[in-house]
Amino acid sequence: xxxxEQSPQSLHVQEGDxxxxxxSFPSSNFYALHWYRWETAKSPEALFVMTLNxxxxxxxxxxxxxxxxxxxxxxxxxxxxxEDSATYLCAYNTGTASKLTFGTGTRLQVTL
Amino acid sequence: xxxxxxxxxNKVTEKGKDVELRCDPISxxxxxxxxxxxxxxxxxxxxxxxxxxxxDKSGLPSDRFSAERTGExxxxxxxxxTQQEDSAVYLCASSFLGTAHLEQYxxxxxxxxxx
Numbered sequence: 353x354x355x356x357e358q359s360p361q362s363l364h365v366q367e368g369d370x371x372x373x374x375x376s377f378p379s380s381n382f383y384a385l386h387w388y389r390w391e392t393a394k395s396p397e398a399l400f401v402m403t404l405n406x407x408x409x410x411x412x413x414x415x416x417x418x419x420x421x422x423x424x425x426x427x428x429x430x431x432x433x434x435e436d437s438a439t440y441l442c443a444y445n446t447g448t449a450s451k452l453t454f455g456t457g458t459r460l461q462v463t464l
Numbered sequence: 465x466x467x468x469x470x471x472x473x474n475k476v477t478e479k480g481k482d483v484e485l486r487c488d489p490i491s492x493x494x495x496x497x498x499x500x501x502x503x504x505x506x507x508x509x510x511x512x513x514x515x516x517x518x519x520d521k522s523g524l525p526s527d528r529f530s531a532e533r534t535g536e537x538x539x540x541x542x543x544x545x546t547q548q549e550d551s552a553v554y555l556c557a558s559s560f561l562g563t564a565h566l567e568q569y570x571x572x573x574x575x576x577x578x579x
Contacts, residue, residue, distance in 0.1 A: 441506075
């Protein structure tokens, strides 16, 4: 993996469904993996920053896991709500102050 | 407290004109980043400031793009002789460089349309 890849590109689920997205990133020179949520016309909002292999983080009904050895992270949303509709971005960087390299995002739409 | 702010929120300009985009980072954040997202593409890095210096300008796509930062605060991104391919949402982010603070906090962006 040379770049950050996210799948699926888009997802349409019903309210109450649980869903998950995948982010693949280069495992060499890894420092941190970031997940952001970006709603239209708003600022991207940081969800998680993870650095350690095996890390799991949770915020409400959203959780994420990290595997730095194989270069992937999963984001899970349990019991999706319409307000969860957004584009979910993952990005990695190679140092504390270094640039973020982003994937193209997973666009989630949750309908009633 | 106040987040990252950017102005203008929208800018429509004619091809060939110069534009300036402004970013006000969170107070006390020493690191500042510019990114952009063109239609159908992911967020791409443009430039990084540490204080008023730019140790990483590797993402600037051409010499028509320049940026400066003053007072370890406000930053402006200038695009000269704009082209249609410069149309994008330009995002600014800032962060505090401490070992426990890795997040980059983003502004709402400036949507630039070059006609």
